Amino acid sequence: MTQLLQALVLGLLIGGVYALMASGLALIFGVMRIINIAQGALLILVAMFTWWMWRETGIDPILASVVTTPLMFGFGWILYRTVISRIRDQSASMSVLLTFGFALVVEGVLNVVAGNRFRSATPFYFAESFTVGPISLPKTQVYGFVAAVLVLAALYLVLTRTWTGRAIRATSQNPSGAALVGVGAAGTAALAFALGTATTGVGGSILSVLYPFFPASHYDWISRLLGIVVLGGMGSLPGAMVGALILGLAETLTATYGGLRWSTLVFYLVIMLVLLFRPQGLFGAKLREDAA
Amino acid sequence: MSRVRAMPRQHLVAGLCLLALILYPIISPWEPYPQGVILLGFMLAIQASSWNIISGFAGYISLGHSMFLGLGSYTVAICALRWGVNPLWLMPLGGVTAVVVALLIGTVVLRTSGHAFVIITIAMLLAAQILAVNFKGFTQGSDGITLELPFWSRDYQNIPFYYIFLALLVLTVLYTAWIRRTKFGTGLIAIREDEGKAASIGVNTTRFKIVGYAASAFFIGVAGGVYAYYLTFLNPVGSFAILGSVVIVLAALTGGKGTLYGPVVGAFIVQLASEAATVYGGGSQTRVLLFGAALVAVVLFMPAGLLPTIEARWRKRHPVTVEFTDQAGALGRSPATTRERALEDVAQAVADDLTQGEVLLEVRGASKRFGGLVAVDNASLIVRKGSITGLIGPNGSGKTTLFNLITGGMAADSGEIYLQGQRIDRMPPWQRGHLGLGRTFQVTRLFKDMTVQQNVVAPLPDSRWRTMFADAVSGHEAARAGELLDIVGLRRFAGERAGDLSYGQQKLVELAQVLMLEPQLILLDEPAGGVNPSLLGRLTEVIRELNERGITFLVVEHNIPLVLELCDPVVVFSRGRSIAEGPPGTIREDPVVLDAYLGDDWRPVPDGKAPNSVQTANQTGAR
Numbered sequence: 021m022t023q024l025l026q027a028l029v030l031g032l033l034i035g036g037v038y039a040l041m042a043s044g045l046a047l048i049f050g051v052m053r054i055i056n057i058a059q060g061a062l063l064i065l066v067a068m069f070t071w072w073m074w075r076e077t078g079i080d081p082i083l084a085s086v087v088t089t090p091l092m093f094g095f096g097w098i099l100y101r102t103v104i105s106r107i108r109d110q111s112a113s114m115s116v117l118l119t120f121g122f123a124l125v126v127e128g129v130l131n132v133v134a135g136n137r138f139r140s141a142t143p144f145y146f147a148e149s150f151t152v153g154p155i156s157l158p159k160t161q162v163y164g165f166v167a168a169v170l171v172l173a174a175l176y177l178v179l180t181r182t183w184t185g186r187a188i189r190a191t192s193q194n195p196s197g198a199a200l201v202g203v204g205a206a207g208t209a210a211l212a213f214a215l216g217t218a219t220t221g222v223g224g225s226i227l228s229v230l231y232p233f234f235p236a237s238h239y240d241w242i243s244r245l246l247g248i249v250v251l252g253g254m255g256s257l258p259g260a261m262v263g264a265l266i267l268g269l270a271e272t273l274t275a276t277y278g279g280l281r282w283s284t285l286v287f288y289l290v291i292m293l294v295l296l297f298r299p300q301g302l303f304g305a306k307l308r309e310d311a312a
Numbered sequence: 313m314s315r316v317r318a319m320p321r322q323h324l325v326a327g328l329c330l331l332a333l334i335l336y337p338i339i340s341p342w343e344p345y346p347q348g349v350i351l352l353g354f355m356l357a358i359q360a361s362s363w364n365i366i367s368g369f370a371g372y373i374s375l376g377h378s379m380f381l382g383l384g385s386y387t388v389a390i391c392a393l394r395w396g397v398n399p400l401w402l403m404p405l406g407g408v409t410a411v412v413v414a415l416l417i418g419t420v421v422l423r424t425s426g427h428a429f430v431i432i433t434i435a436m437l438l439a440a441q442i443l444a445v446n447f448k449g450f451t452q453g454s455d456g457i458t459l460e461l462p463f464w465s466r467d468y469q470n471i472p473f474y475y476i477f478l479a480l481l482v483l484t485v486l487y488t489a490w491i492r493r494t495k496f497g498t499g500l501i502a503i504r505e506d507e508g509k510a511a512s513i514g515v516n517t518t519r520f521k522i523v524g525y526a527a528s529a530f531f532i533g534v535a536g537g538v539y540a541y542y543l544t545f546l547n548p549v550g551s552f553a554i555l556g557s558v559v560i561v562l563a564a565l566t567g568g569k570g571t572l573y574g575p576v577v578g579a580f581i582v583q584l585a586s587e588a589a590t591v592y593g594g595g596s597q598t599r600v601l602l603f604g605a606a607l608v609a610v611v612l613f614m615p616a617g618l619l620p621t622i623e624a625r626w627r628k629r630h631p632v633t634v635e636f637t638d639q640a641g642a643l644g645r646s647p648a649t650t651r652e653r654a655l656e657d658v659a660q661a662v663a664d665d666l667t668q669g670e671v672l673l674e675v676r677g678a679s680k681r682f683g684g685l686v687a688v689d690n691a692s693l694i695v696r697k698g699s700i701t702g703l704i705g706p707n708g709s710g711k712t713t714l715f716n717l718i719t720g721g722m723a724a725d726s727g728e729i730y731l732q733g734q735r736i737d738r739m740p741p742w743q744r745g746h747l748g749l750g751r752t753f754q755v756t757r758l759f760k761d762m763t764v765q766q767n768v769v770a771p772l773p774d775s776r777w778r779t780m781f782a783d784a785v786s787g788h789e790a791a792r793a794g795e796l797l798d799i800v801g802l803r804r805f806a807g808e809r810a811g812d813l814s815y816g817q818q819k820l821v822e823l824a825q826v827l828m829l830e831p832q833l834i835l836l837d838e839p840a841g842g843v844n845p846s847l848l849g850r851l852t853e854v855i856r857e858l859n860e861r862g863i864t865f866l867v868v869e870h871n872i873p874l875v876l877e878l879c880d881p882v883v884v885f886s887r888g889r890s891i892a893e894g895p896p897g898t899i900r901e902d903p904v905v906l907d908a909y910l911g912d913d914w915r916p917v918p919d920g921k922a923p924n925s926v927q928t929a930n931q932t933g934a935r
Contacts, residue, residue: 053427103608103612113367118611120375121611124607125608127600127601128598128602129601131598131600239554281445285442288435288439295424295428
């Protein structure tokens with residue numbers, strides 16, 4: 021019973037972190053219909069950067085997200101303006117290839133610069149835990165969760181309370197309608213891409229303490245995130261939240277009862293099952309698809 | 313036309329290259345290093361050509377195609393060890409496993425259109441790697457499997473492998489060329505260009521995509537078996553490598569996806585570049601970076617690929633003049649006898665299940681909502697055999713939505729639809745097409761990058777496999793497409809790109825395309841929209857001729873004089889349902905219709921000469 025409770029709580033904690041990471045992917049897909057395969061690689065990039073800052077200056081890895089988030093926002097904006105926007109007129113498959121190629125570039129650069137070995141940031145509280153009754157919660161997990169929830173709340177406020185946020189949501193629901201009421205598609209897309217990329221700032225910093233990582237581990241992360249957004253419904257932010265919690269729980273439970281080596285397969289299994297029984301995902305809605 | 317003449321030249325170059333590659337090991341047998349590089353080029357070309365079937369022809373990008381190489385390797389290696397057989401005899405089994413897995417994955421993910429496929433392909437490749445590690449009893453896990461050494465004398469080096477891979481490559485290219493020639497291949501390209509339209513002309517898009525995916529897996533699986541023997545060792549990380557998939561995509565993209573030789577040319581370019589990078593560029597550590605950068609560069613700067621880019625340049629320099637604006641040509645009659653025969657063939661295809669005047673299509677209480685908007689509201693409609701039924705009504709009255717419900721482009725929220733007494737509203741669009749239901753679109757939806765001939769040959773009148781794999785380039789199907797082009801008078805444009813034709817000509821081609829379905833009933837959505845008067849006269853003449861030979865029409869049109877002249881009966885739609893129905897004479901004086909659509913200023917000319925009021929009617933209709 022204690023083991024189950026422990027697994028459930030840990031699942032929820034990690035689910036919160038996944039939710040943050042997946043929200044960027046869902047946001048970008050919702051507005052631009054682009055599957056940003058590079059999202060995983062950017063997470064690893066930030067994790068590496070955070071690790072390096074922590075080792076050089078001793079700054080707390082999770083607090084470092086105060087630095088990495090605006091950095092990634094700017095990076096995303098520049099990336100969209102200089103590269104991604106060039107293929108707006110081409111088919112969706114080309115954007116997948118482009119972001120995939122970009123992910124490889126990031127992986128390759130990290131390989132060359134940092135070398136192909138595992139790293140993990142280990143601040144002083146790394147091995148400590150909070151104890152609540154019978155269950156113990158690693159401090160890294162709790163802090164990571166808190167940071168993720170804070171940023172998600174901020175993202176929610178930006179999307180609902182600011183003009184920019186409403187423009188982004190309007191564009192994701194009805195691009196031509198948004199354009200008609202004066203929302204510039206290109207500017208909105210750049211902002212949405214930048215916001216989506218900014219989530220990898222926090223996400224990557226949290227990642228650096230939660231999991232060991234190396235350049236090629238971005239594949240694990242992008243498949244986790246893809247599983248989450250497929251489950252939630254491509255492009256749906258609430259879907260990404262719920263999908264992340266469900267998969268966080270599923271992964272922790274599998275690891276607890278089925279062994280660690282099977283837990284990564286949960287994501288692939290979920291993707292297949294969702295596509296088999298509910299291809300539009302939990303929160304996916306079918307829009308009016310006829311044109312002309 | 314130039315395309316037809318350019319083809320033999322391409323094949324000639326390909327043949328010469330093949331000859332050189334066959335002779336190379338014979339002329340200089342003691343060069344294992346270059347032979348090894350070329351051999352890997354063959355293997356990459358096999359993979360890129362296979363990938364081209366699902367991702368180049370059908371446009372569904374797979375990022376996990378190297379999974380099939382791994383599946384083939386493991387199948388052959390495991391079976392060879394268990395049964396004590398030489399791996400070479402088992403290589404077809406590798407292909408079989410790849411096809412079976414592709415069918416399973418395809419059945420799950422290819423029922424829908426859109427983004428799920430690319431995600432699944434990456435996910436399955438990564439999952440395959442984990443499974444290969446975890447199922448230790450079967451795959452020996454991370455330790456990998458070691459195979460026996462080749463049975464031939466060391467003096468032959470890897471030359472036998474060289475010829476096996478070359479033979480496989482030739483087979484793969486012939487096989488993709490064959491697929492490209494069939495209606496199956498035309499259908500795959502139709503799916504890439506416009507999946508909804510493809511479904512409306514009888515292409516069973518689900519089946520086509522799944523078969524296409526399976527077809528693209530086979531030769532990679534076979535090559536995988538040989539590759540395992542060539543390496544004599546395989547492990548999960550090497551067999552299910554992401555980088556393997558990247559190289560496949562990169563090769564096909566570089567050479568030109570969707571073309572026959574593009575992936576092969578691209579494979580050799582990528583293979584040589586990769587080899588050069590390994591030798592001069594600091595080893596395999598930098599490969600990820602290089603391939604990633606190359607992928608980004610190709611997508612950004614040469615998305616069409618090398619061969620299509622060269623071809624486009626060549627065409628620019630050697631333009632072929634075609635008089636697209638030649639009205640006389642467009643309207644010109646084909647020899648009357650051929651045309652008459654073509655029309656008779658159409659009449660033959662219309663089976664005589666029903667006699668004139670019986671109910672052919674019946675819509676009972678159909679409704680369709682978009683959120684709060686009720687586009688079609690409990691509508692009922694009857695179309696009788698042999699009629700040209702007109703459907704008029706103000707914009708937004710639900711006419712096109714009703715068309716979409718009838719042809720299956722959308723599912724109705726409620727109501728029933730019957731064709732010849734058979735309920736069709738739960739069927740996919742292509743099945744309705746096979747039952748004899750064809751449609752044209754308000755804005756023409758031809759496959760713009762295909763030729764006129766390919767456009768007309770693409771539809772499938774039935775669901776038989778024989779039809780699917782029928783030759784589309786020559787033979788019966790192609791001849792029939794030519795006949796149908798004769799009917800609309802556009803045969804001389806058969807070899808042109810459909811997107812280059814004038815709008816009115818495209819409308820005529822779309823009509824010929826629908827005729828390929830051997831339809832009982834054709835739904836025309838605003839046939840006169842954007843068509844000049846002389847071409848319009850041609851169009852109505854063709855509609856009349858086809859109607860005399862047994863084809864029924866349901867026509868949505870805003871050109872009221874045309875409707876009143878051509879159609880009987882006329883149905884008037886308003887706010888998602890029919891408000892009046894009857895012969896044109898009655899409709900034009902019906903007060904309800906005048907109120908809802910025609911307007912009070914619509915005054916029929918007393919002596920009944922409707923054509924006199926064409927101008928005012930056009931203006932009224934347009935508003």
